[in-house]
Amino acid sequence: MNRTTEFQELRPLLFSIAYRILGSVAEAEDAVQETWLRFDGSPTEVRSPKAFLSAAVTRISIDVLRSARVRRETYVGPWFPEPLLADPYEDPERSAELADSVSMAALLLLERLSPLERAVFVLREVFDFGFPDIASAVGRSETACRQLAVRARRHMAAGRPRFDADRRERDALASRFFEALHDGDMAGLQDLLAADVSLVGDGGGKAPQLARAVAGARNVARLLAAVFPALDRVEVTCERHEVNGQPGAVFRDRDGRVLQTLSLDILDGRVQAVRVVLNPDKLAHLGPVADAWTISERLKRTRGTAETD
The missing domain is CATH 3.10.450.50 (Nuclear Transport Factor 2; Chain: A,)
Structure with a gap:
């Protein structure tokens, strides 16, 4: 399978990760595009495209979020994420499964976390990544990632949004x-x-x-x-x-x-x-x-x- 096909198959996951970290459709699209450029330009063989691409889009999103935080401090009035009508790449059934994690309430709650906590929480709690892969993605040890996950869950627990199940x-x-x-x-x-x-x-x-x-x-x-x-x-x-x-x-x-x-x-x-x-x-x-x-x-x-x- 060539790299273009591998990337397109994983694009729904990459966009989903980036949007939940950034709360911006445009910035998530840019992060996914930058991830493709890094993947396409990698001179070495990529043994696990999923691990490589997920790590790349996570790191890019963390960097973008850090700069976005400065802009949001001077934002006029309440700040909401960019509205997402439907994930442009994800199949409808998968989108329904992840709907609560992309709600305005959930994304606003994620704003309380540091960029690293947010990335770890999204990878672990939303997409069920293992800690070895999370550690690789965020550039921290597994022990540090477990601590970040605990802190993130603690911050999220009190205000975790609930919605009608039916x-x-x-x-x-x-x-x-x-x-x-x-x-x-x-x-x-x-x-x-x-x-x-x-x-x-x-x-x-x-x-x-x-x-x-x-x-x-x-x-x-x-x-x-x-x-x-x-x-x-x-x-x-x-x-x-x-x-x-x-x-x-x-x-x-x-x-x-x-x-x-x-x-x-x-x-x-x-x-x-x-x-x-x-x-x-x-x-x-x-x-x-x-x-x-x-x-x-x-x-x-x-x-x-x-x-x-």
């Missing part, structure tokens, strides 16, 4: 949520929200966003019921999608450009969190991006017209 019930609740959202049904929305639900938006200073998180079922329902029906009046459409393995949607302007994504955390028959990504830099991999500021102005004009009627 996907049919989860998806049925999500359908009711989006129906109520479309209708502007505040009471219907409030009935689906947990008492301590939060609504958070990530605009990165490059799109209109909430000044702060909105908390509580009544407050979140009121805001959702006011804003989202108004989007329909300015010809913004809602397409249901799984976003990071959880129920969600992509909103597009009248020209089909991506305005934002929305994802839901659902547990115990209620929506626990609503996360909206509006930062155009984080949406570009989904296609052409809408001008959120222009749509915001249209919404204001529409609201003003409605009030004078």
Whole structure:
């Protein structure tokens, strides 16, 4: 088997590792491409392509994450991972198995770990790598990797996200949520929200966003019921999608450009969190991006017209 074929067969794994370490589709794609260049340019025989490629993509991702941490310290407002509608290389059944590990909640929890802890946790807990391979990948001893794994598990344990195990019930609740959202049904929305639900938006200073998180079922329902029906009046459409393995949607302007994504955390028959990504830099991999500021102005004009009627 030639190197190109070997690489393509392992590409789903490489992207999955890189995205979970980096939380960025674009950076994960770049890491995978750099891994290919190292693999293709290696002058020596590679006995285990999986071990070589996994180690390479892990090391590259750790280096990228270290530099990304500096940028995130000056990020405007809440930071969310880039939304992933579906792993572009992974088969649907495998993606479903790993859905919880790629959720927004899980990736945000991984942000609490150091780059090395994050890499070790992803390789061990998500992909079940043995410690010898992990040690090779991160350039530490097996003993050190075991210690890193213990620390990572300890950090993750308290805040580990949980989701409804029955996907049919989860998806049925999500359908009711989006129906109520479309209708502007505040009471219907409030009935689906947990008492301590939060609504958070990530605009990165490059799109209109909430000044702060909105908390509580009544407050979140009121805001959702006011804003989202108004989007329909300015010809913004809602397409249901799984976003990071959880129920969600992509909103597009009248020209089909991506305005934002929305994802839901659902547990115990209620929506626990609503996360909206509006930062155009984080949406570009989904296609052409809408001008959120222009749509915001249209919404204001529409609201003003409605009030004078």
